[in-house]
Amino acid sequence: MSKTVLVLGGAYGGLHVAHALLKKQLKDVKVVLVTKNTHFYWNLASIRRIIPGQYKDEDILKPIEPALKRYPSTSYELIIGSAEAADFASKTVRVATATGDRTVAYDQLVLATGSRTPEPDMPWKASSTYEEVVALLKETEDKVKAASHIVVAGAGATGVELAGELGFEFGKTKEIILLSAGDKVLGGDIAAPAAANELKKLNVAIKYGAKVESTRPAAEGSGKTEVVLAGGETIATDLYLPTMGLVPNTEYVPTQFLNENKTVKVDEFLRVLETTDVWAAGDVVSKPRAGFMITQKQAAAVAKNVELALADKAPLVAKGLPVDILACAVGRSRGAGRMNSFRLPSLGVWLAKGRTLGLQMMGGYLDGGVA
Known part of the structure; x- marks a missing residue:
């Protein structure tokens, strides 16, 4: 049967x-x-x-x-x-x-x-149909291109990598801020200092102790978003990109x-x-x-x-x-990470992940090579 x-x-x-x-x-x-x-x-x-x-x-x-x-x-x-x-x-x-x-x-x-x-209009996960994902990617790309001030909220692995991509491409022409709820990125992982240092090289500003409470439209007609932090401080930005949770x-x-x-x-x-x-x-x-x-x-x-x-x-x-690995691409030429408690060199993370973000493995998933 x-x-x-x-x-x-x-x-x-x-x-x-x-x-x-x-x-x-x-x-x-x-x-x-x-x-x-x-x-x-x-x-x-x-x-x-x-x-x-x-x-x-x-x-x-x-x-x-x-x-x-x-x-x-x-x-x-x-x-x-x-x-x-x-x-x-x-x-x-x-x-x-x-x-x-x-x-x-x-x-x-x-x-x-x-x-x-948590936010349905972010493309970091495939939570909708193919057509919707494609439309969301294009919409986000257009917003990135038009913005002169960008806030990335959440300094976990996705937030660090996203800020790194933006900094690598636009660090000299756009203002990019990464908000970290804690006093270190990556939740205080031992790779955090290296990741923060790489982001600094890309002209990404990191704001620590910056937990997002809410967002709201700024003044009518401005097209900006106000990001409200836990302490009451607000940051007006052209583009708000949350990566939390x-x-x-x-x-x-x-x-x-x-x-x-x-x-x-x-x-x-x-x-x-x-x-x-x-x-x-x-x-x-x-x-x-x-x-x-x-x-x-x-x-x-x-x-x-x-x-x-x-x-x-x-x-x-x-x-x-067998080992606990954390690898974060930080832009298209650098990275930060560790294997257990051993910190990985930036070049090594770039070779393993940052160069292609793993796209060379995609074929193995499609044809079953990884299985």
């Missing part, structure tokens, strides 16, 4: 799991991949795409369907839609598509729907399977607690934290455990990365 593996999410985690299972050519197993976006989005490079004259849409967005056509048509199905409600008891998921809702039954379920930015895409998951942060509760096998056939990887887990390399490792573990479950075998403990 045929079995169905339902994979929710077509980004780094979900596409990885789908490829890993399809490459095995498991007998009487069908993989159903549900994704809202028809294209695989290399969002790691979105910060460079919004710089005029750099990456094009087709560089960081590639269609998913051609990547699956290498497999027998009976072994997979691609559904363009979004998960609306999961029922773990009946082993079904209601999926909203352009032609209406559809209920999909499964034998094994993988949750890999990722996360989104992530919201897990888990609204379709029954609340008893979520923790206080709305991420999925899993065991050491990355199996959702109190289930036997539901697995999760990536930003919906955020354990130990959200991250590209962590997602890749988790996706491999989930794919293996799903394969074992289909064969009625016990799962394996999901192992984490």
